[in-house]
Amino acid sequence: MKAVVTGGTGFIGSHVVDLLQKKGYQVAVIDIQPPGVFWKVPTGVEVLEMDVATEECEEFIASYQPDAIFHLAARASVIESIHNPHEDARTTIDGMLRVLEGARRANSKKVVFSSTAAVYGNPSVAMPIGEETMIGPISPYGSSKLAAEYYLRVYRELYGIDYAILRYANVYGPRQGISGEGGVIAIFSKAAIQGKTLRLFGDGGHTRDYIYVADVARANLLAAEKDGSFVLNISTGTETSNRELIDYIQAVAGHALDVSQEPERPGDIRRSALAPANALSTIGFKAVTGIRAGLEETYRWMRDWVHHV
Ligand SMILES: NC(=O)c1ccc[n+]([C@@H]2O[C@H](COP(=O)([O-])OP(=O)(O)OC[C@H]3O[C@@H](n4cnc5c(N)ncnc54)[C@H](O)[C@@H]3O)[C@@H](O)[C@H]2O)c1
Structure with a gap:
């Protein structure tokens, strides 16, 4: 199995890459940042320093032909999205479209997307929040993630690319x-x-x-290996x-x-x-x-x- 991991040099992405490599996947990472000092890139994993929201990224995915794409690249901060909503939207929305167009051209089977509890905003429902809860993000970060979720649904309808939308709680x-x-x-x-x-x-x-990062990485793998399209909270409750x-x-x-x-x-x-x-x-x-x-x-x-x- 071939996989692309966007945001793969980041906190959660690097754990996803480690697990995929251990499970025998052939992995390519797309990230705007090179690996930091505390992550040793596993043998055989290719790291491309690339902006996800570019034609270059789409071209790479189209030619690499991954079976699955784990899409984690984002400006992962609510506060930063309030200060710089354009950059947040560019990365998350344009980035999603580049991933999806690459997936369409490559005939990829599935996109596993790292979404967030921020899509729910501040709902007046009893805890814990279920996936069917009325969504109402209250930050640019939550809004762009929700928009990206909808593009996944659209590409499932238009081109049959399956999606796994994983709404993480607080990962540590x-x-x-x-x-x-x-x-x-x-x-x-x-x-x-x-x-x-x-x-x-x-x-x-x-x-x-709070959910531990190794659990989140495992959820990504399970989601990729399950047929069909679904939206799931990844949490402890x-x-x-x-x-x-x-x-x-x-x-x-x-x-x-x-x-x-x-x-x-x-x-x-x-x-x-x-x-x-x-x-x-x-x-x-x-x-x-x-x-x-x-x-x-x-x-x-x-x-x-x-x-x-
Ligand atoms: N950490 C959490 O608690 C949490 C909760 C909910 C959702 N998420 C989501 O999980 C994903 C990973 O988050 P994280 O906590 O590992 O954050 P992180 O910042 O460590 O990882 C994000 C990665 O995306 C990369 N990136 C940013 N802009 C890019 C671009 N334009 N092109 C390519 N790469 C780009 C960054 O360099 C970074 O390596 C994100 O999508 C985030 O929104 C995280």
Whole structure:
């Protein structure tokens, strides 16, 4: 099996590449950034420094003829999308069209797309949020991801290319930097290791659904290998509050952390968790790494790489 991974030198993408290579896939990576210091590109994996939203990218996919495309390239930040909505849209929407046109010309069978909980916005429904929930993004990032999801549906109708839309909860784990969508565990761990004060916005009651990166990589593989088209939350369904996170990190660090409580940030969603049941029934995916075990792995990794993150 041949695969292209866009965004493959990034945090989640590099874990997807490692897993695909281990499973015997022939892999080519498209990313605008070269691999960082903490990821060793596996043997046989080709890395092309290329902008996903370009004709060059489409041409490459058309000629490489992958069976599946794992499309992760994005400016993965809500805040950045508010400051620079054009660049966010260019990467996510033009990027999706380049991927889809490449897939059409290559007769690829499937596109696995990294989407996000941000497509749901701030819904007034009970947690955890199901995939059928009325969607209403409240950021340029969520809007462009939702638009990209619709292009996948259109190309399924027009050309029969199957899609797997994977809406991730907050992903964390080794190789995550301190910016980006789900970086709070990386930010807290880095501060704990460097003996700095942790900045806690609000009363500590804000919750997120944290999913470990190795589980997310496995979900990508399962989604690619299952026939058909589907939209799935990739999540644990469990909420962890900032206060709990701090307690867990203190336990892993083995010392008390200095925490400064600051005013709640406007627009910060108070609670978030995504229902994981459809991922289990559709592709047999269940997250297996609990928050404590995942945090320990992340913290251990962070200790070695703290000056590069
Ligand atoms: N981290 C999370 O919690 C989370 C949650 C939901 C969805 N996602 C999605 O998962 C995907 C991967 O996110 P991540 O956390 O690994 O972030 P990341 O920033 O580490 O990875 C994104 C990669 O895309 C690359 N990229 C950006 N613009 C590009 C362009 N124009 N052309 C080619 N490559 C480009 C970056 O260089 C980077 O390597 C993204 O699509 C993101 O929106 C992430």
